[in-house]
Amino acid sequence: MIELRQVYKTFYGEKQVDALRGVDLKIPAGKIYGIIGQSGAGKSTLIRCINGLETPDHGEIIVDGVDLSRLSSIELRNARKKISMIFQHFNLLSSRTAAANIGFPLEISGVDKSAIKARVNEMLQLVGLSDKANSYPSQLSGGQKQRVGIARALANNPQVLLCDEATSALDPETTKSVLQLLAEINQKMGLTIVLITHEMRVIQEICDYVAVIENGQIQESGRVIDVFTSPRSSAAKRMLQGTMNTQIPQDLLQRANLNSNGKQVFLKLSFVGSLAHEPVISSMLKKYAVEANILFGKIDQIKDIPFGMLFLEVSGEPDQIEKALKYVQDHNVEMEVISNA
């Protein structure tokens, strides 16, 4: 659906900033794609390239088969009508009511008044703000403003929705409900959502895919479940710290290193999806003459996929341990032997 090839962008302000340094990205249609990175990593520049608010110095940006850089300014304007955007600070017109804000993109596209009215009502209903149609932005809460922003972005039936830190100005509760709304819209309307954020929680909550950006380069990308359960880049590991706690507490690691011998191994097991519900460990204990001691465990959810992590100390005769480990592996549980020196 959206593809970025070797995108470069440098700003020549007071000092030169290489905001994007060779970004390659493939965003599949109909999915929610998250781009995460710290402040200043180049996220906003990247997402603004996708609707031509920013022109890259080099590289291609292909949306729905069309290279944006080849479009005339009028063609680009028309292309933007199918690529909507919502913003951290909502950017609603303060002089217009919620309804008139939602109708704004339709007005721009020359839709006639009665059609606008019908569509606006439909959109208000979708975001649950029918009773606020005639309120001005100054009379709405942050969450309500973002809902108006979402309704406005969807009014013109876009194929892509770009979200620039859309929940960063909202409290945790409101963030959750706005993210839920985005996930719902993605399901119902099948539109592609690209969101940028500096919060792992946002990715964890609704994204199917994630790319980690640092210093204007994509460090790692893939399915959220894969990146979260086994991050490869140091940037991804750093971003995940504190959110998912895939890291093992330091004192447990030390203990594993001290106590290891042939009759004892320390394992980190990751369960993904329906497997998280299966009693793999208890059947292993029944089948083989080994004992297991659970040192640390955690269950979490990534979008709608349950995800578990367990840190085990397994003891017994070496051959029994070996068989037990094989059994676990055969059940597609991702396993990492921490130490068996």
Add this chain to the structure above:
Amino acid sequence: MPSTIMVNMLWTATLETLYMVGVSVIIAEVIGLPLGILMVTSEEGHILENFWLNKILSFIVNVGRSIPFIILLVAIIPFTRFVVGTSIGTAAAIVPLTVAAIPFAARVVESSLKEVDSGVVEAALSMGASPWQIIVKVLLPEALPGLILGFTLTAVNLVGYSAMAGTIGGGGLGDLAIRFGYQRFRGDVMLYTVIILVVLVQALQMLGDKIARKVSRH
């Protein structure tokens, strides 16, 4: 109480002042508004970015604003004669008043348009709005309260300038105050014209504030 003759004189002078200020503020806004819009939108990163246009407009406006009105009044007499056929009288006074007010109005328009949140312009751009649509549907409505206050400011300023128009026989309250009040030592005429001017300015300001508040959605 002032005599009937004096009331008549004051009334005529008030009407002349209102006429001069009214016509010149309207013409000045008709020209100053697009100028102000161009000054903002031709800035770097704005919808009609144009480095030289921006620099030239800004220069002209600055020059216009730095010429003292009393000098402008005399300096453009040939132009005034060309436009209204004479350089003396109320109609003739409207020309220098308008010329002086245009750069002022343009600056005031510029500064109110600059108050518009750039994020809102960006949102409109992201929806595929054209520069014209952004000016008409975003910049002007969003800046409306500020524009109205700016319009008021320009008008109030012109009331002050119009008092100097007497120099070229423009009539109005300032002229009356000088010719009768000062030159004929009529302290009462002086006092009445000043009172009327104060009331006029107060009324203008109150009206402007009221309308601005009425259209503000903040």
